[in-house]
Amino acid sequence: MALYKSLQIGDWNAAKEFLNRNPHAISAKITVRDKTALHVAAAAGHVHIVEELVKQMSEENLEIKDIYGYTALALAAYFGNYRIAECMLGKNKNLIRIAINSGDIPVVLALFNGHLKLARYLYLLTPPEILMPENGSMGALVVCEAIYNKALDIALDLVQLCPRLVVTPNRFLESPFLILSRMPGYFPSGNRLVFWKRWIYSEEDISISTTSKPELLEECALSLFGRLLADRNQNLRAIKSTLRSAWKLGSDLRIVDHLYEMKLTHVQSNELLSRMKEQISISNIQQIRTGCVHEAVVRATGEGIFEFVSEMVKADPQFVFSRTAVSSNIFSAAVQNRRAKIFSLIYGFYTKSNLASTPDSSYGNSLLHMAGMSAPSTSLDHIAGAALQMQRELQWFKEVESIVPPRVHGQRNKMGLNPRQLFTKNHENMMSKGEKWMKDTASSCTVVGALIITIMFAAVFTVPGGNDQNNGFPIFLNKKLFMVFIVSDALSLFSSSTSVLMFLGILTSRYAEEDFLESLPRKMIIGLSTLFFSIVAMMTTFSAALFLMLHEHSWIFKPIICLASIPITLFVLMQFPLLVAMAISTYGPSIFDRKMKRWS
Template sequence: MDDYAKMDDYAIAAFQDLVMEEKWEQVIEKYNQDSNYHNIIIKRRGTALHAAISSAHKCVVNSLVDAIINLYNVRSLRIMNERGATPLHIAASIGFTDVCELIIGKEGERKYLIQEKNANGETPLFWAVLARQILVFDYLQQFYPLDLNIAIDKNNTSILHLALRKEMFDWAIIIMYCYRGLISMKDKDGNIPLEILATKTSAFKSECRLSWWKEILYYCVPISFYNGKDEVELHLKNVILKEKAKNEKDEYSEVAIHLHHNEGFENTDRIRLSITQLILHILKLVFIWPIMSLFDLHAIKNIKKKHIYGGWILNEFMKKPMESYMDGGDDPTGDIEYDRQMKDDFREFINRAREGGNSSMQETKEYKEMEDLENIDVKDKTFFAAKKISREEIMEELNSKVPITFDKKGLILVAMKNNKTESSEEESPAKHTAYLIAVSFGILEMMSILTSKIRSVIHDTNTKNENAMLLAVKNRKPHVIRWLMKRLTKEDIDILCLQVNNNGDTMLHLAAYTSVETKSTWKISGAVMQMTWEIKWYEYIKNLVPEHFNILGNKKGKIPSEIFEEQHTEFLKENVEWLKNTTESYSVVAALIAGVAFATSGSVPGGNQPTGEPALKGQQGFEVFAITSLIGLYFSVTALIMFLSILTSRKEVQQFRLNLPMKLLFGLSSLFVSIVAMFVSFCAGHFFVLTDKYTKGGVLFYLYIFICLPVIFFAAVQFHLIVDLFKIILIKSPPDTVKGFLH
């Protein structure tokens, strides 16, 4: 770099212009002449090699790298641009596997460049995952298959954390196979991959909300299931084959032309095959794609695929549940025992690296720890884990009194985890275990497999001393509570229900608080229904806890009913305002229909006879007109009375429980019936105006159907509101919430 500083400013500026203008022949010539040109930085572009890779000029890159190697200036390959990226970073992010091989060397001579990190601690491997470049990832990871350091940034965030956070579940499967040591690794916030997976509701069926027809299609759409190692390797091979097929396309065309001139029969078969493929593509474009788009099959297929991937990942975590759950396992290098060949390769790699003197510190450390752990008895590994987190007193006490079994082992670890979190109980937000996160987000699949593998997780608490039952109440998860009531014993349920958090809040206190997202907590339309479900939720929890919880105060001395009233004061005002505006609008419509119905019932189609009887008496159309006009008047007045009663009511909290929803339901139903009756009476009265040529041709029937479209539109718009009103009146248990929250 000193020689570069001594270069003439004019020469530097001229070279920078050549790079910016992409005059690559002259740039290559300069690179071959003087190694100082290798180090010149172009603003916002990096070196000339950076610029060539970014511009996808592979031939130029080849020449530039050759010049760097020939002039023994390999250190220039480590120069970073303004983004903190080396040339290998850029090649990895773009997906140029051949450029990566060129920079590293065919024999891996410069594989140490894979360990180069930018300001954020990200290696080229990390960038390959960020850009979803599977071929580059597969190529880079083979050089350091057991060095976890290249898969972690400066915040200790691993590529597995990254894949799960971005919901790249197919990538997570591949990463877990290649770097199993990442399964139990914590990031700077103390989050392990299993805890991140517990927040991804899109990966599990229990939190998927589909309409009834999409639910049917969901089970009909076929999706191939990932089956561990073989499926991962097959996935990689398929991607590689696609890439090779793409690169060989031009070569294949030349061969086809050659066959066209020399091999007539084979060429004929090829043409027939091409025509068949063309016909299939046309049929797919004309028929299959529109059908898939109409029924949204692509979206349903992607949803189901995510669920399959999520289940596979969860099962992989549960192969060694203690490691995955307790943020650090017995074997720092991962589950090497599940693949004996990988274990042998690991030993051979480390020995070869030691002899060559070029093994990374991470590899050496991992190998030493693995050797130490292999000398420990399996039954003592639980206490070895306790030793690592400085819980000697727990180890000594349990070692002398508790025989080691699988369930006891899990209970020990959970006790240590809860003990560790108690020391930082004032932290905010609360630190949750993977099980508690799954409870908060309503992921029953994870709850089920964790309780089956580690039974003691049901007693997990966070730093606020909240267990699964308290979090389910706090996050409005009725289906989780129903699941817990069904799967756990009565004794366990009683213990969980009697738990109080650090503020002295019981389950009933937490049910009295408003949710983080009050307006969209319950999956239902209308602010009134939100308030009604809040009341029903409180009563639902009230029936689960002992009676004395109704008068039990927390540390602030407040009982649940007081908290409910305080917390829902503003929410009540919003509900009253919504109800007032809604009923006023409906009242105007009901009054208009009542006026029209009254005027219609007083006018007789065809007039009256001298005797005072209607001239059309006895005809079917006249009877329909008379009956429907009366029905329209009756129900429109009924709707108007219901809406006026809502407007004049006191609108207290308890009225939202049943009184106001019932009135609103009767009012809406009556309004709908009155509108239908008004249209039918109009059509029946209008029937006598038209001539026979319209009635015989059937034109009149279709005309009346078209006129009834406003009624159908009104019914479609108000359908959800009416259905939700029926739900809150008939159903005692609240529905599932929109999503989970961590707070």
């Protein structure tokens, strides 16, 4: 206990004194879990004590395990202590091979816990032969954990060293190819960027120089990537320089660095996918089955990884027919998960009609039935308002309906429902929410529009400066600003009246399914647009009147006119994004690419 306590608190003098009195304690198991002094010091992270203990211990003593099979190096890998691991391996390199009871070697422990710098160091020292498929599943596990933890340089290097690992299952029966299909954030299609971030992202191509390994270590802590992409000979610093230059335009440097790391990940994942595709193209049926290749293609479809699915089906169109219990092919999975970009691939496929009419074996659902099912919540999270979500669902149903053979329209599944009946049943709740959202929005905007009508109607009869008592004409009738006042007042009155009428049309609508496709959104677009215009015209009317009355006191009216822009700004910030989103979803380009080039 005395030795244990001194090691825990980092008191080397006390520990050294104890060990001098009890030399055998240097390798003794001093805890109930069979940990040695080196185990305790390594777990506590005391580098100076570990260094002293390692000097006094033999190579064999460094290999002592606790009851869980952890050597002191395994603990250092688990907790991510680079210097401690380096110290131990400097004396005994065989430690890198020793696995814990679960079978994990140190590099896997470091990867599993996200200690990527240490993982890269351990990987470089791990003998390649123990990672080969003929020696077990450890190599596949290293690739899988590297992919999971975004250490794609390790995955790339090991796949290049042994391509068979792509379709080799780890001890959890998951192949590296299947793991990559679960990572949408590793590909461009899995990241939504605003326009200015897209500009920074696309400004330069990122690639790796084959002669810049030291620079890579300095720039992005990648110790392996310098020898991975021998066919690319461009400068890594180019993208870094370009992205950092955007900071001068006002971008936050952290955002720039984030975009740099994102693009680097995309380059690595695309290269990894390319190498995996090459190996799969020469794999036999058994390897494809054990490597979960078809399952991976369907999973990538569900995750919306367009690059993954596109590359695989173009390399071998047979992957289109990858299926699950509820999906007869990838297009069925794309409809089920509302992946428009992947579904657009169907326009370039030679047997489009056959795919569209083939039902799944479990429930008898055709492609149109899939469109009639409720969309996953994640696919609708970015769409504002239940009404627009209902509109998107109808667009999906109409698009799929347009490509399936007519006989599918009345085809019934095993529940006895045709596609339209299934759509109505599954979207009752969404329709109810969409109707409530439309009515609530229209009611609120109607109140605002009615207030503007009242104010603008009264303002035209109480003109600034009053009227001439002799003829009744306004005193400022010949002033140009008075004409601005009158015209803007009239425009505000007319546009707010139009707005109120549109919102009344929404409140009295029948709310049928088809109304959500275009009729209701069109009324909402007109109503919000005219309401916005009426607010701008109202503020213009107010400013013109104020200037006419106080034109000799600019110190008063100028700040007040500036304040008049606040309501306009607030409306733009709160409602304009909705207006734009609604206009794009109703009248913008289709969510589907019907001009997809023939690829099969």
